[in-house]
Amino acid sequence: MIIPIRCYSCGKLIGNRWEKYLQMLLRKAEEQEKEDREHPEDKTKPKPAPEKEVLDELGFTRYCCRRMMLTHVDLIEKVMNYNIYEKRGFQAQMEDDEDDAAMSDAA
Numbered sequence: 001m002i003i004p005i006r007c008y009s010c011g012k013l014i015g016n017r018w019e020k021y022l023q024m025l026l027r028k029a030e031e032q033e034k035e036d037r038e039h040p041e042d043k044t045k046p047k048p049a050p051e052k053e054v055l056d057e058l059g060f061t062r063y064c065c066r067r068m069m070l071t072h073v074d075l076i077e078k079v080m081n082y083n084i085y086e087k088r089g090f091q092a093q094m095e096d097d098e099d100d101a102a103m104s105d106a107a
């Protein structure tokens with residue numbers, strides 16, 4: 001869903017660095033693309049993964065914290081598409097609240 005605030009294993013604060021992590025990865029990818037265009041002969045040379053460099057720069061030294069960042073799937077944007085109140089508008093929410101109130105009165 002969203003990045004957990006702390007590492008599950010060691011408790012290190014990681015949630016505050018998610019956005020920065022994504023920005024740095026994007027920047028690294030752009031730099032790599034530019035470098036490949038300028039020096040196509042270097043393309044076959046082995047390089048460290050951009051994720052490794054970014055995680056090192058952000059100070060994630062333990063592998064438990066690194067796996068949190070590497071394996072996280074940010075689903076919140078997709079889940080937000082199923083927010084029924086946003087689709088039907090505020091009025092629908094008010095009607096639902098009235099229905100709930102009526103049901104609790106009946107019980």
Ligand SMILES: [Zn+2]
Pocket residue numbers: 007008009010011012062063064065066
């Ligand atoms: Zn950790």
